C-alpha cells in the first residue's frame with residue numbers, strides 16, 4: 001500500500017503536513033530537513049520542486065524557490081536526494097510543483113523517477129481536473145502514485161466531488177482563495193465552508209492549507225478536517241533559523 | 257455585425273490543435289470558468305457590439321487608415337501598405353482589446369481592474385478605458401520596464417492608475433503577468449483581469465483575438481478599395497504575445513494564398529543567449545496557464561528573454577500562433593535589436609512615421625519577403641514610437657548613429 005494511504009488509514013486526526021522547497025536554504029539540506037521533521041512529529045512531507053514562475057505562491061515561496069534554483073537544485077538532483085533519504089525513513093513524501101516541470105522533464109520519465117526515488121504522491125495544482133482524468137490518471141495510478149487536488153470555497157459541490165474522486169492521496173482544502181503565505185486567522189465563513197464539506201460525503205481524507213502558521217491556527221483548522229498543512233510559515237523558520245529551528249517550531253505546533 | 261467564424265477557432269476547452277487550454281490552479285477556476293461561460297454570449301450581444309463599435313469609432317479613431325507607403329514600396333519593389341494602428345488613441349493597437357474587455361467587465365459586474373504591461377502600451381490603454389468608465393485600475397509592470405518606458409508610467413499615473421512594480425524574476429513582462437495573476441487569485445470576486453495579449457488561459461487568447469480582429473476586418477475592405485482585391489500576398493506583424501498579429505491575421509486565416517509572417521525579437525542574435533525568439537528557441541509547455549511554445553531549460557524553468565523592445569520581451573507566444581506555426585500556416589522571421597533600431601530610423605526618414613520599437617521588428621524583415629512589383633504586403637504598424645524616444649535618442653546621441661544608413665533596410 002502507498003505510504004500516504006497507510007498514513008490516513010492509521011491516523012484520522014491532527015495529521016501534520018509540512019511543505020518545504022527542495023534545495024532551500026542550502027542545496028544539500030533536504031535529507032536532514034526531512035529526518036528532522038519526522039523526528040519532530042510531522043506525518044507527511046510536501047516537497048516543493050523549485051520553479052521559476054510559481055503562479056500560486058506568495059512572496060515566501062517565491063523566495064525559497066529562487067534561492068533553491070540559485071543553489072543549483074534541479075529535478076535530477078532532487079530525485080537522487082530523495083532516493084538517499086528514502087533509505088533512512090518511511091515518512092510519506094509528496095512532490096509539489098508545476099505542470100511545466102513535468103512536461104519538460106518528460107511525463108513518463110518523471111513518473112518513473114518518482115517511483116524509483118520512493119516518492120508517494122503528487123500535487124500539481126495547475127493540471128486541470130478533466131485534463132488529468134483524460135490524459136494522466138491511468139499512468140499515475142499504474143505507478144501507484146497518489147494524487148492530491150485542491151478545492152476552494154468557490155469550487156462548488158460538483159467540482160469538489162470531482163476533485164475528491166480524482167484525489168487518491170487526500171483532498172487539499174484551500175481555506176481561502178489566495179496565493180500561499182497569508183497568515184489571517186480563520187473566520188466564520190471559512191468554518192462554514194469546512195462544515196459544508198462534511199455534508200458532501202467525500203471519500204478522501206482532507207487537509208486544510210493556506211494561512212496555517214502556528215499552533216493556534218493548526219489546532220483550529222485540524223478540528224474541521226483530518227489535519228492541516230503548513231508551508232510558508234515553515235519556510236520562514238528555515239530562512240531565519242535554519243535546520244536548528246525545526247524542532248522548536250514543530251513542537252510548538254504540536255503543543256509538546 | 258462582426259463574423260467570427262473561421263476554422264482556427266479553439267475547441268470548447270480552448271485548444272488550437274495541441275496548444276491552448278486553461279492550466280490554472282483551482283483558485284482561479286471559478287473566475288476563468290465564469291468568463292469562459294459568458295464571453296461569447298456577451299460579445300455577440302447587440303448592445304455590446306453597438307457600444308464597442310461606437311467607442312472604436314469615436315474614441316479610438318477607427319477605422320485606422322491603410323496607408324500606401326510609396327517611397328518604401330519603390331525601394332523594396334513591391335506595394336507596401338501600413339495598417340495604421342499607431343494612429344489609434346493611446347498610440348497602439350492595444351486599446352482595441354481594452355475597450356472590449358472593459359465593456360465585458362462592466363457586464364460581469366466587476367469594479368476593480370488589474371492588468372500587466374511590458375512596453376506600457378497595454379497599461380496605458382487599460383488605464384485609459386478605466387478612466388473612461390470611472391473604474392479603479394492597478395497595473396503591474398516589471399521594474400526594468402518601469403525604467404525603460406518611463407513616459408508610459410507617467411501617463412498611467414496621470415490617468416489615475418496605480419502602477420505596481422513586479423520585482424520577481426527577470427522584472428519584465430513575464431513577471432508582471434505573474435503578479436497580475438496572483439492579484440486575481442487574491443481578489444476573486446470584484447476584480448477583472450484585462451490581459452494584454454492573446455496569451456493566458458482560455459478564453460483569453462480567443463477573446464483578445466476577437467477584439468483585435470477589427471484590424472483585419474478593416475484591412476479587407478480597405479485593400480479592396482485600393483487594389484481591387486481583399487487579399488494581400490503578405491501580412492507582416494511583430495509578435496510579443498501576438499495580439500496585433502492575431503488581429504491582423506484573423507479574417508485571413510482561411511485564405512491560404514495570404515502568407516502570414518510573424519516577426520520575433522532576436523535580441524542580440526537568436527543564439528546569443530540574449531533573445532526573445534520564442535518559437536525558434538522554445539519548446540512545448542505551460543506558461544501563464546496556456547499550453548504553448550516557450551523558452552525554457554531542460555527542467556522546465558522559464559528562461560528570461562531579452563529584447564530591446566519591452567513589448568516583445570516575453571518568453572512565450574499565444575497558443576493560436578504556436579498552432580499557426582506548427583501547422584505551417586504562418587512563417588516566422590526574427591529581427592535583432594540592431595536591425596529593429598536601424599529599421600526604425602530608416603522608416604522614419606523614408607515615410608515620416610516614427611514606429612514603436614516592437615513594430616520596427618516587423619519593418620526590419622520586409623526586404624526578406626519574396627516579392628515582385630505587383631505583390632501587396634501589409635505591415636501591421638502596431639504602434640507609434642513616442643514611448644521609445646529615450647531609446648531612439650540614446651542611439652541618435654551615440655557615435656553609432658552616424659552609421660545609420662539612410663537607405664537599405
Ligand SMILES: Cc1ncc(COP(=O)(O)O)c(C=O)c1O
Nearest residue numbers: 377496497498499500567638639
Ligand atoms: C506597439 C506594440 N506592438 C506590439 C506589441 C507586442 O504585443 P502583441 O504581440 O500582443 O501585439 C506591443 C506590446 O506592448 C506594443 O506596444
